[in-house]
Amino acid sequence: MTTHESELDRAERSQVKWRKYAVTVGRIGLGVALLVAWKVGADAAGPLYAADPINVFQRIVSDSMSGSLLRHITVTLRLSVEGFAIGCTFGVALPFLLRRMPRLTRAVEPYIMASVGVPKYALVPLFILWFGIDDAPKLWLVGLLVFYPVFIAVFAGIRNVDRNLINMARVAGASEAMISREVIWNALLPFFFTALKIALPRAVSAAIIGEFLVGNEGLGYMIEYSRQNFDTTGVFTGILVATALVLVINAALVRLDRHFNAWRPIDRDMAL
């Protein structure tokens, strides 16, 4: 009886192990297949249209050695972080201010929603006209692209807060400021993190596009400069590095999310 059970147990355990193993093998296999496809595709298309992966990796190594890659990454990262901080601050603060003024909210809501529809990248020429060719127009672009998803999510999050929790807190003697900080802020954290998952990669993309158009530093500049010199390997290198940058930021974000939303009963998000 017991031997029979343990045999079943063992069979089941090995099956579970195999399933885990299968996912890992599948992932690695898929990665290798993508690399092979890249190589084959690049060979077929020729060096002007697609860079050879081996050349790209060599370029990453040589640019890292010379320090130029790190400089470009730092510039893009700084721009993304600053623009993100600005957009995020307004995206969070505005809904909290509007919460206390329902009539004003109703009045301005259609205008805010209409402004969502303005294509932000199309505003860059104006930003350059108004704010010059330093960081300012790029910060405006990044800030605006971050502002909207954060604003919309926080706004929705605030409306979604359980009225009963707020009433409970009021009866228990909490001031409005405490309710904002404790009840509303915590209740909307999952919304906020969902917004961040959209906003952070956007911040990096916007910074790169900003650098296409103005300036002489950063990953965007590096990509655009390579393109102008028919250096397809440089373009691919820039794209690959930018992607890696976004992935690293996302991974950090997922960790933060786990930390702050540890109380949530189930993990609803896709993991990297």
Added chain:
Amino acid sequence: MAAEALLEVRSLSKRFGNRAGREPSPWVIQELSFVVNEGEFLTIVGPSGSGKTTLLNILAQIDTASGGEICLQSHAAPIGNSKSLKPGLACKIGYVTQEDNLLPWRTTLQNVLFPLTVQRRLNEDTRARAQMLIRAVGLAGFENHYPHELSGGMRKRASLIRTLVYDPPIILMDEPFGALDAQTRAQLQEDLLRLWNLGRKTIVFVTHDIVEAIALGDRTLVLSRSPARVAGEHRNSIPRPRDIRGIMIHPEFAPLYQRIRVQVQ
């Protein structure tokens, strides 16, 4: 009764605001008057939909009344305007709602300490009191669990002691044990009476269950079907401490039950 009136409700009325294009909304509560004495366990029974929750929301100052007066410790409470309401009347009124309303991101202990935290009354003594209450209701060992990791009964216990911990002079309870199975419910009723015996707080306990109203209360008010009015008042002289599970075989139970039942429609 010589006891002092702690809470007085006089000719309270309530109807919800009209919505455009609809009939004027009916009265939920009309001309409702009663008194709650210091240290009394008052139970209120009424059919579902009779405005019991609305009444408690008004008493707890999270909803307005359309007319009447509420006096706590002889001071009139604001009732008419939602801006002037003072939820919980400066922590004088505790409210245990139908749902437990635990903050899902706070652990059991943090939830229990929540009122003390926001009232800035967190110190050694109040912490010790919280620990005492946690042990008293059998939540010891679950202090660091999140609400979703607790059973329904445990969540109710946590929500109950979250109000007891800051010791408001009067506590309102809105069918707190409504959604529980019979066993857990009896257990929680016993816990509640035991805790009540320690401090003899003033409690207003609303329920639709006549047996529960008799088992717990010193006095039972019966509310009529909407609009809510006091349809009857019944003094309950079954001696304490009471045997909750055996309350039905007490000789005074059956006639009291019968008198209340005919009024609850």
